[in-house]
Amino acid sequence: MNKNLLILLFAALFACQPASETSEVKISEESLKAHIQVLSSDDFQGRKPFTEGEIKTVNYLVDQFKAYGLEPGNGNSFTQEVPLVELTAIPSETMTIEGNGQTVELNVLEDFVAYTERVVEETSLDASELVFAGYGVVAPEYGWNDYEGLDVKGKTVVVLVNDPGFASGDSTFFKGETMTYYGRWTYKYEEAARQGAAGCLIIHETVPAGYPWLVVRNSWSGASLYLDQSGENYQPNVLGWITRDAAIKIFEASGQDMTNYAEMSRSEDFKPFSLGLNASVSVKNKIKRDQSQNVIAKITGSERPDEYIIYSAHWDHLGVGQEIDGDSIYNGAHDNASGTATMLGIAEAMSKMETKPKRSVVFLAVTAEEQGLLGSKHYAQNPVYPPSQTVANINMDGITAWGPMKDLTVVGYGQSELEDIAQKVAEQQGRYIMPDPDPGKGYFFRSDHFQFAKVGIPALYASGGYEHMTKGVDYVDSLNQVYLSTQYHRPQDEYNPDYWTFDGMALDGELLMKVGLEVANSNDWPKWKEGSEFKAIREQ
Template sequence: MKKLLTIWSIGLLLFSCDNSSSSTGESAVVIQSISEASLKNHVQVLASDDFQGRKPFTEGETKTINYLTDQFKSYGLEPGNNGSYVQEVPMVELTAMPSETMVVSGGSNEVVLNLLEDFVVYTEKVVDEVSLDASELVFVGYGVVAPEYDWNDYEGLDVKGKTVVVLVNDPGFASGDSTFFKGETMTYYGRWTYKYEEAARQGAAGCLIIHETVPAGYGWSVVRNSWSGASLYLDQSGAVDQSEVLGWITRKAAIKVFEASDVDMKNYAEKSRSRDFQAESLGLNASVSVKNKIAKDKSQNVVANITGSEKPDEYIIYSAHWDHLGISQEIDGDSIYNGAHDNASGTATLLGIAEAMSKMDQPKRSVVFLAVTAEEQGLLGSKHYAQNPIYPPNKTVANINMDGITAWGPMKDLTVVGYGQSELEDIAEAIAKKQGRYIIPDPDPGKGYFFRSDHFQFAKVGIPALYASGGYEHMTKGVAYVDSLNKVYLNTQYHRPQDEYSDSWTYDGMALDGQLLLEVGNQIANSNEWPKWKKGSEFKSIRDQDK
């Protein structure tokens, strides 16, 4: 495969020299090749037991930050944060201790729901205790306010101080109409994080999401395990734009509540997809409390920069999360969650691109390399960056994110998560074709993967973001081969200690993906163009306002 890469690299060099000036109207830039040996070394180091699973607030974090900083320095990259290679990320660990029951009263029968079996609740408020005390329950369908779809579930409604009950996913799901929202493809309005954000904007004291496995994309056990015990959040002490209590209830529990109401809640999901839907008070009140154990600390994003020669105040940001899950529950005799694929692979690719770009002509726009913390805790490092940007969002041309780059050999496909969102995919497609590859959408769009990695935090502030890599069809071994490896990974390695470095891994496919993303960033960095969000993207209006 090394011979194939060498031939491809020469072809890319010739293409760059012959054609880049005609496509951009500017001088050609010779593209460096990404080193497979460097990729292998980075993965081997970052995923070693010595780095202890790279969890924030541990010795593993310290070693990771030092390693990344040393690599950027060795490439001659500038510190990216006002003379520093790090951006501090204040975080808080909240250990939620909810009441054992949630009591729903006011109807024909009092309904008592049991913790973990029927519901989970928590709070992101950095306070010792929060509660809902006989808070009025209001069913608001999908809880969506989407002007571009002419949709507002809260229209004419005052939910201040009340608790909203909402459905997971968005109105397009299961509608049978691919033009309604985005059909089976989840929009951001279907993501659970959006439900809580919108409820807070509306002034609701609480927000309860009705869980259903198919539209959620995961079972109740995932909800129960993810929203109980200790969790990390950004330290936003004193923030007022948060509801008091956030949580989930099972579909079975929701039906019990609906049956206690005098409101006709038959076919509630189907009614919620109708444009005639109107939110309605259930005539019921909920009571539940959450006590918090609070611990504060700081983690770090790592950031380096190549300053542009002509437009240094315009930026392209490459991102990857450096963190994983640390040392935790022992599985099959191992307790170190090394995170080799997730995400030593993406971090290694970030470093590979940085090294290659450091050897190329200085780009006209600035290029930033951002390794973020606490992705596994809810995209916290990238969220903090987006809320406290080092480089202005309206001057940031694009984000290119790397999370889970396969080490199974070269792929024919380039799978774009969030296909149809921005013009970045068109740039990537043209480069993929030069590699003899084709572009495809995420084959499982209903699970909303576009909203589950760090590029999403850039999208939320209007920056067009690309999240793409090969992972569907192997160059020579086909689709079934990759599918079998994916199943093994998801069933036996994902978020387990078994996601670890292996001598059987190959780095030619990782280098091929990295080379493509390098060329995407380089093309934008040496262009006058601003890639745009496409019509229908829920992030287009944010960018349009900024520009």
């Protein structure tokens, strides 16, 4: 055979091979940049649910998925309706604590915040008995039950923030300084609801909470969004926080010796008890209902189409708000146009592979993360794909655009076997894997993967953000400090061409894509690790 003809035949044969089998499928840096510039532009008005910014964002995402040739992810639709209700809570000016011959008056915002998730115009606690329930934790895997032998129906529980392991000095007690699910304030309210309590008040302290009282009073003042699930789930009448000083006043009025209430509450001998006091407070609501949208697209698996890997990222941000330094549009370039753009980059790259994954891959852009992970919560409660058939979730929230990183930081390190796969891929990229350096803040419970974890689906939340490939740790730390102090949840979270680059974002995207593809092409089901509070849910 003619040598040149042979070369041409080999070249033609090589060209016909699927890209996924002959070369690395790369994520386009230009695409990432374009997505972020569009999504974080002033024209998108900060991407808040119920605004023109939501309409533009949802249309943009649907158009991109269609352009990549992806299938609708919810039957014939690319969207899933998420019914939301906006409640503007107006609590009474005071909370009155009476009993034991004592009266304590607490002032709203100064001493307490109060609200309700009940979709009602008014609710209250009327001389509701106060019960101290320690950390308010029921954790079978740790042999811990703060409600054991206690009937709190119609009563108000007073509980501590974080979990018994915090500040215990024992890394084997719960998870030591690493916050567990049981330490999150959301868990406290959920458990109080399961116990049938009429109210739940969390005692705030800055160190175990991870944020000052100012954050509490600002977060629970004004309008908030919730899932509109009236009548479906029991909710206490009143939820709230009290300051440490207010708690001490209550404890003193009870006549109980509670000098070391935190230490007492982490003792294995702790038993909940009535404070001998009653609380009265009321909450009025302004109510507004509307629909928001999750966006869902899919690549159907070639061999096991009824098993699913779900990539998630929240598309929303804070919209138009208080003016800061002459700007009132909260663009959310890092939070979370970056994660949404990375998910689009993965979807585009996978769409170009001629050999499709064996399991189905789903791309889920969720709404209302900033209002309490509501879009992902709605999906978890109303799944398009059954949790029992969902193999894994890979979540993207805040992908660093400051260049390639040596690290892959795993939030919730030690939770699932997905991080073992991620470590292997990171090493192939010449990178190392590391735990979240600040595990006491409970970041694992503060993004959308948490809602998947709560229904038992192993979840990975990881990206580079500690050590730059060439500029080191201090360079990244300085940018992190600037972001947290001057840009996070402010209008200044904008695309900055002076130092934003997309090579690191593409590197993270390719890593997360490879993790997803390995799971998609495997027969294995990644598991939760021993000690994970979600392991028992999956095994059920």
